[in-house]
Amino acid sequence: MSVERTLIHFPLDPASRQVRLALGEKRLPFKEVSVRYWERPKEFVALNPSGLTPVLVEEANGRRLVVCESRAVLDHLEEQHPEPPLLGREPEERAEARRLLQWFDRKFDYEVGGYLLHEKMEKRLLGLGAPDLANLRQGREALRAHLVYMESLLAAREWLAGRRLSLADFAGAAHLSVIDYFGDVPWRDFSSVKTWYVKLKSRPCFRPLLADRWPGLAPAGHYDDLDF
The missing domain is CATH 3.40.30.10 (Glutaredoxin)
Incomplete structure (x- = not known):
């Protein structure tokens, strides 16, 4: 059909x-x-x-x-469309993928995106004035805390939820990729997360995201560089 x-x-x-x-x-x-x-x-x-x-x-x-x-x-x-499965084939990996989906869509989005993206993107789209420096600082501090947590996961796993690529990886990469569009991810300080992101960034499904541009919102110079 x-x-x-x-x-x-x-x-x-x-x-x-x-x-x-x-x-x-x-x-x-x-x-x-x-x-x-x-x-x-x-x-x-x-x-x-x-x-x-x-x-x-x-x-x-x-x-x-x-x-x-x-x-x-x-x-x-x-x-x-169950193939390829993106929630994992085993109950443990599916449960962990769902947990991390919630983590990124609620906790990360609230603590990081709610500050950085609001100040750098939403205010410009809505004409709400200049970014608030205190909010940017709070968002960046929260981002580092989340990256420390991701480093701990990737120290024991190939992907965030386990042995296989899952929706948890896509959730994490989706949120980080928009933060990275504005150049706020301190990649040098988090080598495991950077290696993980490079693997995702190199997948064919990721290429359309790297071509994204929005009028008045220019990306960081390294945004679409696969060897950043």
């Missing part, structure tokens, strides 16, 4: 990036539509009343399925 997929997303949204990585890793073709979600366009809000990205629309045999926001979309992709 031929399925036509459209992913409505914001390129610098970590949640959207997780779904793009999963679609790419599963080699599922899709069309991308960028949306300025903060302006709450009527057509987009009609699809997802929360007004949050991403939204996946699938059309096949005259039927239309709308799946809203990253966790629902990722679960849908795992159910409908």
Whole structure:
């Protein structure tokens, strides 16, 4: 059955990036539509009343399925396209992948992205003025604490959740990649995390993310460099 997929997303949204990585890793073709979600366009809000990205629309045999926001979309992709599995093949790895998904989407996003991305990206998009230096400092301190934790995981594992690549890696990489877009990741101080990120950055599914650009928001010079 031929399925036509459209992913409505914001390129610098970590949640959207997780779904793009999963679609790419599963080699599922899709069309991308960028949306300025903060302006709450009527057509987009009609699809997802929360007004949050991403939204996946699938059309096949005259039927239309709308799946809203990253966790629902990722679960849908795992159910409908189980190969390659991105939650692990063993219960322990699946449980750990789910735990880390929550870690990045709640704890990391709140403690790091909530400061750095709000100050460096959201304020510019919304015209809210210059970044607050105290908030930037707090976000950077929290980022280092999270990177220390990731170093401890990778000291004992090949990937964040265990022996195999999982959605936990895509969640971590999605969040870090947007922070890295603005040049705030201290890679030199965290060699294991950098090696892990290089492996992810070199995968075919990651290449579209490295081509992302948004008007008025230029990336750091090393952002798309595979040998940074």
